[in-house]
Structure formats: C-alpha cells, structure tokens
Amino acid sequence: YTPLAEIDPEVQNIIDKETWRQYSGLELIASENLTSRATMEANGSILTNKYSEGLPHARYYGGNEYVDELEVLCQKRALQAFHLDPAKWGVNVQPYSGSTANFAALTALLQPQDRLMGLGLPDGGHLTHGYYVRGMSYYFHHSLPELHENFSSPSSIESWSRGAITCRTDGLLRSRLIAWRDLARQPTFAHSRYATAKKKMTASSIYFQSLPYGLDPANQLIDYKGLAAQARLFKPRLLICGASAYPRDWDYAALRAVADEQGAFLMADIAHTSGLIAAGELNNPFEYCDVVTTTTHKTLRGPRAGLIFFRKDSQNAKDLEKRVNEAVFPACQGGPHNNTIAGIATSLLQACQPTWKAYAKQVIANARTLGEELVAKGYKLQTSGTDNHLVLWDLRPLKLTGSKLEKLCDLVGITINKNAVSGDANAQAPGGIRLGTAALTSRNMREEDVKVVAEFLHRAVQIALVLQKEAGTKMLKDFVRVASNQEGSNIGYAQVQDLRKE
Ligand code: PLP
Numbered sequence: 001y002t003p004l005a006e007i008d009p010e011v012q013n014i015i016d017k018e019t020w021r022q023y024s025g026l027e028l029i030a031s032e033n034l035t036s037r038a039t040m041e042a043n044g045s046i047l048t049n050k051y052s053e054g055l056p057h058a059r060y061y062g063g064n065e066y067v068d069e070l071e072v073l074c075q076k077r078a079l080q081a082f083h084l085d086p087a088k089w090g091v092n093v094q095p096y097s098g099s100t101a102n103f104a105a106l107t108a109l110l111q112p113q114d115r116l117m118g119l120g121l122p123d124g125g126h127l128t129h130g131y132y133v134r135g136m137s138y139y140f141h142h143s144l145p146e147l148h149e150n151f152s153s154p155s156s157i158e159s160w161s162r163g164a165i166t167c168r169t170d171g172l173l174r175s176r177l178i179a180w181r182d183l184a185r186q187p188t189f190a191h192s193r194y195a196t197a198k199k200k201m202t203a204s205s206i207y208f209q210s211l212p213y214g215l216d217p218a219n220q221l222i223d224y225k226g227l228a229a230q231a232r233l234f235k236p237r238l239l240i241c242g243a244s245a246y247p248r249d250w251d252y253a254a255l256r257a258v259a260d261e262q263g264a265f266l267m268a269d270i271a272h273t274s275g276l277i278a279a280g281e282l283n284n285p286f287e288y289c290d291v292v293t294t295t296t297h298k299t300l301r302g303p304r305a306g307l308i309f310f311r312k313d314s315q316n317a318k319d320l321e322k323r324v325n326e327a328v329f330p331a332c333q334g335g336p337h338n339n340t341i342a343g344i345a346t347s348l349l350q351a352c353q354p355t356w357k358a359y360a361k362q363v364i365a366n367a368r369t370l371g372e373e374l375v376a377k378g379y380k381l382q383t384s385g386t387d388n389h390l391v392l393w394d395l396r397p398l399k400l401t402g403s404k405l406e407k408l409c410d411l412v413g414i415t416i417n418k419n420a421v422s423g424d425a426n427a428q429a430p431g432g433i434r435l436g437t438a439a440l441t442s443r444n445m446r447e448e449d450v451k452v453v454a455e456f457l458h459r460a461v462q463i464a465l466v467l468q469k470e471a472g473t474k475m476l477k478d479f480v481r482v483a484s485n486q487e488g489s490n491i492g493y494a495q496v497q498d499l500r501k502e
Helices: 009-024 037-043 065-081 098-109 136-149 154-160 165-170 174-184 224-234 252-262 274-278 320-332 338-351 355-376 402-411 438-442 447-471 476-484 491-501
Strands: 089-092 115-119 209-213 238-241 265-269 291-295 306-311 390-394 417-419 432-436
Touching: 037 338, 065 089, 065 338, 089 320, 098 265, 098 291, 098 306, 098 320, 115 224, 209 224, 224 252, 238 252, 252 265, 274 355, 306 320, 355 390, 355 432, 355 438, 355 447, 402 417, 402 432, 402 447, 402 476, 402 491, 438 447, 447 476, 447 491, 476 491
Parallel strands: 115 209, 115 238, 238 265, 265 291
Antiparallel strands: 089 306, 291 306, 390 432, 417 432
C-alpha cells in the first residue's frame, strides 16, 4: 500500500504534469473527454488483479463471484442507457477498445474475405471500417483511359483486374468490368484521394474485402444514392455506418434499405456520438441495425474501452448473441479487464441519470456555437455546421495546413487535431482541423465560454499566418522552430507567448 509517489516518483511526476496539462489547457479533441473521479476510482481498482475468461457464470477461472456480479450489472446498465429491451438486445462489455470491438464484430458477422463497405477514411470514416488502400477505386481511377481503349483484349483485362476485388473473387466477367468502369467514373467514387494510398493498412482490409463509400462533393454529406449504386455492384455482406469525423447525423433508414436490398448486415459504429444517442439527441441506430459498436470514452465519458450491442431477434442471423460473444472471446481477446468494466459500469450509471440529457444537449449547443462563431469570423466549415459534438474546420482557403495550426495550438495550451477535409489530395498533410466540445462541456462550459474559445482559435490562426511568413518556407519543421524560439525580431513568437499567458 505504499503510494505511487514514494514507489515511483518518476511516473508520479509524469502523471502530475499530464494532470496539469489537462486541467490548465483547453481540450478540443473530438474523441476525448474528461471522465469522472468515480469512474477513475473504479478503473484504478483492485479488480485489475482478476482473471475471468468467459462470460458471467461460465468462466474458465475460479473466484469470479463478484466479477460476475459486476459484469451483469454493467450489461444491465448498458442496455438501460440506450433504452434497449433485454429481450431484443444483448451486449458484450468486454472489448478492450473500439478497434477490438469492431474487429470482433466483423469476426462475428463475416467469413474471411467477405465484402464490407464503410465510409472512406479521408471522408471521415475510421480505420477499422475497411480502410484499404490499393483497391478498385485506386485501380480504376488510374486505368480508366486504358480500360476504355483496350477493353476487348483479355490480357489487358487480366492486368487491369489485378487488385480488383470483385474480379478476383467472381472471375473476369466482362459485364462486371463494364459496370465497374461506369461506377468508377462517378465523381464520388473515382476520387483521387483513394489513389494516394499504397497498401492495405488495417486488419479490416487485410482479412476482408472492402470498398469505401464517400461524401457528395457538392455538399459533403454522405452520398446515399452513390453508396446504394456501389452496393448493387459490390454486393457487400456488411454495411458499416458511423464515423470519426462527420459532423452530421445519419439516415439509418436509408442504410437499412440498402443493406436489405443486398441481404447484408447493417452495423453502426457510434463511438463518437454514443453519449448523444443515449440522451436521445441524435437519430437512433438501434431501430435499424443488427449490431452497434461504440467506444466508451468519447461522448459517453467513460474509461477507454468498447461495447458491442447485438440484436437478439435479427432477421439476418438467429445466433448473433453466440457469434458476437465467441468473437470477443476466444476469437479476438483473452481475459476481460474487470477494472475497466467497473469504470464502464460507473460511467453508464451517470449516463442513465436525468442530468445526462442536459449534458448532451449542451455538448451539441456548444459545438453549434463554436461553428457559428468560426463562420462569423469568415472561416469555412465542412457542411457549414454541425448536428453533433464536432466541427470540421477547412483551413485550405487560408493556405495553412492542419498540422501547423495543431502545433501552434499545442504551444498555447489548446489541444486540437489535424484532420482530412473533403477533397484533400494528401492525407499526410490534411487541410483541416477537427474540433469537439465534449470535454469542454464536462468542465461546465457553456455557449458564452465557447465564444471565448473561438476567439482564441481565431487569434491562433492569425499568429500561425504570421509565423508561416516568418518561417519563409512551407515546411512544418521551420514553422515549429520559429514558433518555439525567438529568432531576431520575430513577432510571431512574441504573439505565441502572449496567447499562451492568456
Ligand atoms: N470507431 C470510431 C468511429 C472511432 O472514432 C475510433 C477512435 O477514435 C474507434 C472506433 C477506435 O477506438 P479505440 O481507439 O478505442 O480503439
């Protein structure tokens, strides 16, 4: 029972510095939040000592009577928080994170090399939704002229089809290739951003065949018509919705119709918005989906982990409960982290309180205000606003990259992250910034506070433009050097110091 500070002052010191960073700075990362002290106590508890492979009352280890009680309580609260009937829905609370929850869900729903469709990463989707890189859109986008000219030659069809998912699995059907060519010509599909990618980077594209759908470039909203057309050709077994950087709500009914047309499963990954959905402030994916996954640490304000909800009465599969539970353990994970499950249970208790709705409403009101303030200052937002907790700020009209503003904000105690915005040519140097209001709202900030934050961000941009000029190059390292050190009569550096003090 010797305290950490005595046993390991080095680690204690790092924790103290991080505590100060979190308390003194402005946390605007859309995927983060400030969890409660109660949740942290549960998360840091003695439950970390216990092994409990299996499910409640069916474990591979002894001594689990209290852990069983805990996991059942957590499951009950998870269903309660999302207003789900336990006769129709079940939940697995063991996933270590959102990524493992998603991989377990794919393992439950698909066979290896089955096809799935998710929102493309550059359009706001997540890595675990099938982010592939050298797929059809890459291939067809680049080979369209040749494809058109040489289509009648079997050998060129052979070479064009290398990497083309449908052709690999279905054989080289000329009619299918023609359909793909026509599809690839659609602007939303044959988008050059996918062409920059070089290889399959994520388990969801290595073990499954994936095709991204995208945004309508005209309004940056999900292109539901385009994705339905893609699904008709690609015939996915699973359609995934949900995103890491999409400021608008989802039309789950439209997605269900597409999934039904293909006999596909529909899965929503509500990692970002689950706290708002639990409060009834956004459309309800549970009405339409077979499986819903979420992280627990974003708008839900819990510890870092994941949940998988499965429909017990899915028309697509009678045994979803067994499939999901077995996919989590033993397929993808070992022993559950019981301390984390305790933290999830405590945070879900908070999400079940009447006060939760007020929190969620305020998160959205703050995001709207932040967006409106930035627009009023002349900035451009993707989709011009937001329905949820985040705004995507397009810096390209300013000729400033997201990386530079992120670095500058780090220097003045504002935490943000660079993010691709629709139409970005280079995913490595994204042209935007993602801002979220969940953490600020956990600190009781309201619209009037957020207006001050917007003013700070505005000043940060102005300073970044000065620094960019003073750096004399476009290189990020030069920008950071000038921002971090006084060089001659560098006025940008002085402005950074001023903003930092404020
Ligand atoms: N799904 C979505 C939509 C996400 O945004 C994220 C993370 O940001 C994840 C899944 C993965 O969560 P984790 O980092 O807990 O693995």
